[in-house]
Amino acid sequence: IPAFSQTPPNPFRVATEATFPPFEFQQGGQLTGFDIDLMRAIGEEADLNIDFRNLPFDGIIPALQARTVEAAISGMTITAERAQAISFSRPYFRAGLAIAVREDNKTIKNFEDLKGKRIAVQIGTTGALEATKIPGATVSQFDSAALALQELINGRVEAVVNDKPVTLYAIKQAGLRGVKVVGELLTEEFYGIALPKNSPYLQLINDALGRVIESGRYDAIFRQWFGE
């Protein structure tokens, strides 16, 4: 039964896992990133007093289900499985998974090459899900993509499966050394803003997101973070 729209709570609590640059991260103690700017723009459009809550990524869906937050924005891929537990806004970003290896690695070029290998991932992510499907692979799960990449640099795993824009940003913008991205996008994924099932605010968020896109503000935020 679709819920009727209601006056949104003040503050409007939005969960995020702030170790995922350039989408959400901390800089000088401040929350920043593409998703943060986008959600603030949506908040202005919808007249919401957004209050971000930093949660572990695998705690976000439980928090939505417990309704201790009204929404979440966290580079979260829209999947059929998640859509059984929570609701998603219209897609707002196209991403996908990519493989990262150490610069000197010449053997891993694609998904097939990961069979039987040691792989690091971020817990609860689509990357973790895909990695655990690889025959014979040993998958180590970490609380953040940064920790997974550190494990790669330290030589304890041979690859990381993570969202391509995040791994590329770590290499190109954040100066991560000794790591390269190989192969094509393994998956095509779309990020959505997550809400509890039957949230009365889904329409509000979708309408505001639509206005942020149509007004050109989305493009300005995109250019700011991805420089195109």
Ligand code: GLN
């Ligand atoms: N897009 C991936 C997912 O939804 C990773 C998200 C993240 O680590 N913040 O699982």
